[in-house]
Amino acid sequence: MECRPGCGACCTAPSISSPIPGMPQGKPAGVPCVQLGAGARCRIFGHPERPAVCASLQPSQAMCGANRTQAMQWLTWMEQATAPSPPGESPAADKPPRMA
Ligand code: SF4
Numbered sequence: 800m801e802c803r804p805g806c807g808a809c810c811t812a813p814s815i816s817s818p819i820p821g822m823p824q825g826k827p828a829g830v831p832c833v834q835l836g837a838g839a840r841c842r843i844f845g846h847p848e849r850p851a852v853c854a855s856l857q858p859s860q861a862m863c864g865a866n867r868t869q870a871m872q873w874l875t876w877m878e879q880a881t882a883p884s885p886p887g888e889s890p891a892a893d894k895p896p897r898m899a
Pocket residue numbers: 809810811815819832833834835836840841842843844849850853
């Protein structure tokens with residue numbers, strides 16, 4: 800599967816804990832990466848400074864859905880589902896969003 804042109808959802812919805820050029824503390828969830836350039840393309844694609852987690856995230860039907868809105872919903876759910884929760888509490892989201 801190829802990336803959807805102009806999407807950038809996976810460079811916006813998830814948090815990234817490793818340093819990114821221009822974001823030395825990483826990136827909070829829901830904030831576009833500072834390296835997201837024109838056409839929602841990565842300015843540092845192929846460079847060693849690009850976080851390893853970026854290369855590990857590959858497009859898929861489940862993640863990308865039918866449009867950017869669905870991708871943002873799924874990625875936001877995944878961010879919440881994998882966030883550490885306080886002892887004794889359930890994760891904030893335990894089921895993926897329904898894609899209409
Ligand atoms: S470094 Fe590039 S691939 Fe990684 S989140 Fe930023 S724009 Fe996206």
